[in-house]
Amino acid sequence: MHEVNVDLLIVGAGPAGLAAAIAAAEAGAGEIVLVDRLAELGGILQQCIHNGFGLRFFKEELTGPEYAQRFMDKLADFPQIRIKAETMVIEIAPDQRVTRVTTVNARDGLVIYNAAAIILAMGCRERPRGAINTPGTRPAGIYTAGSAQRLMNVEGFLPGRRAVILGSGDIGLIMARRLTLEGIKVEAVVELMPYSSGLTRNIVQCLDDFGIPLYVGHTVTEIVGRDRVEGVVVAPVDSTRVPDQKRAFRIDCDTLVLSVGLIPENELSLQASVLLDQATGGPVVDSDYQTSVPGIFACGNVVHVHDLVDDVSEESIVAGRSAAAFVNSRRDERDLCDRRDRRDLCDRRDASSALSFSEHRPDAFIETKAGRNIRSIVPQKLRRDRPTVLYIRVANPEQDVVISAGGLRRKLRQVTPGETVRLTVAPEHCSEELQLTVTVEKSEA
Amino acid sequence: MKHEITCTACPMGCRITVELEEAGGVRGGAGAGGESGVSAADVSNARITGNSCRRGAEYAWEEITAPKRVVTSVVAVKGQDRMLPVRTAQPIPKECIFAVMDAIQRIEVSLPVQTGQILVSNIAGTGVSLTASKNMMDIQGGFMRAR
Helix, strand or coil, X not given: CEEXXXXXXXXXXXXXXXXXXXXXXXXXXXXXXXXXXXXXXXXXXXXXXXXXXXXXXXXXXXXXXXXXXXXXXXXXXXXXXXXXCCCEEEEEEECCCCEEEEEEECCCEXXXXXXXXXXXXXXXXXXXXXXXXXXXXXXXXXXXXXXXXXXXXXXXXXXXXXXXXXXXCHHHHHHHHHHHHCCCEEEEEEECCCCCCCXXXXXXXXXXXXXXXXXXXXXXXXXXXCCECCEEEEEEECCCCCECHHHCEEEECXXXXXXXXXXXXXXXXXXXXXXXXXXXXXXCCXXXXXXXXXXXXXXXXXXXXXXXXXXXXXXXXXXXXXXXXXXXXXXXXXXXXHHHCCHHHHHCCCCCCCCCCCCCCHXXXXXXXXXXXXXXXXXXXXXXXXXXXXXXXXXCCXXXXXXXECCEEEEEEEECCCCCEEXXXXXXXXXXXXXXXXXXXXXXX | CEXXXXXXXXXXXXXXXXXXXXCCXXXXXXXXXXXXXXXXXXXXXXXEECCCCHHHHHHHHXXXXXXXXXXXXXXXXXXXXXXXXXXXXXXXXHHHHHHHHHHHXXXXXXXXXXXXXXXXXXXXXXXXXXXXXXXXXXXXXXXXXXX
């Protein structure tokens, strides 16, 4: 085991980690270590072979691997970014002035990095069958959508011949098309809610194009089959989502694909005592994407589950730049202290990015607050001195509304939980108050 | 002829109705230019309702006259246990999707491959080429990018 001092360590080399690493290097963060548990960079993008990525960020329509490749090509311009592939982070512990990150891999064994700052970019995880408590037997042929996707798109295996998909979020819809293209009959897509949370485009191009039926307001109430899935029982649900067994029907299939939600992956964050938001499942972050723990930043799906990778790249660039600013201000401080040998200077830190919101006076930040029909808002703590892009998720679909955040109001024809609303709040929209409430109201007109 | 289409030009998802009279017939109303042998006269004579904007009308017209899709899939790689993601470089006619898939399933490529490299020009007679979606190198440990 040995210890290494670095300026910045990034956990995860998916879209968030890649964009953050490049932005931090460009901002002069010094020596950067980018850690990923897989051999290949790019994270989940490598198995998302469909197109539709990058429309906003690159102004063209790319596939997932192409989107990742753009960032990987750019990474090659920065020799100060050291890549540690096939490496697991097993512990994160904030220490006095550094964060201690314990890693392990087959080549180097156990290595501890003492990083001036770290960025959490671990992404999210799929909810499995156990999370939704579907009754029935435990045969082969039940997959989460992501594992079915990996089997087909990376490893080249077909997961079955006749499939039912539970959940009509974008991943479920994309998988319906993918299975169909490879000759697997998709009998139905079943959705608990009375609406699909997927993009309209995906409903048209993944279901309508192939005549795949979508059962909204239905759920799978039983899985049938001993060794292999033989069928599922589907039943309509009432407004409280209780299934009506009298109207249940069986669909024969050998495969059940679950696309029933994603959860930010925050085991390491919790270990590091990072404060989490109940609504997003990810760390509470400020406008700089710094968490409650000084020197620990977070970006991407570990913060909140995104609809578009373009949004991940955008916020990860902010996180990367902020982490670089943090590293540089700490370095200046240290240089000053060393030179003058005046320890007291170290304690007289101003309101620079070298402080987390948890260390500031409470009035230094504005807290975002979810009002009517709002499920979550990121970031949760806004700086008063600069504009911040808010990512807002509504609780229920609604038409002809006005979304407001402080003095900022915008009319929208439609909001749905499946599509994040992006709103840039500037200092002039905020009053002197400590809270900024975001609400959706019915439009008067 | 009456066609119902869900617009995907933006997240609104308008339900658009396009009415055409028999034999490319004539009706008043707004329309926009399309492709595939439909004359400008046909376009101006389509009756498009339910759209909220001009883009919707354009989308609806293309969807009923010449719907197109980008096809993405994976192909086998000689000597590797990983698949190579591929795409059609441009959208292809919707009715050719399964012909293109058939052609894709027959392909096996050799490494190295660069993103954007043409693997098949004119796939399944569509006039569109099939390209690689990622860089893959023939090194130990598959396509990993070590440094």
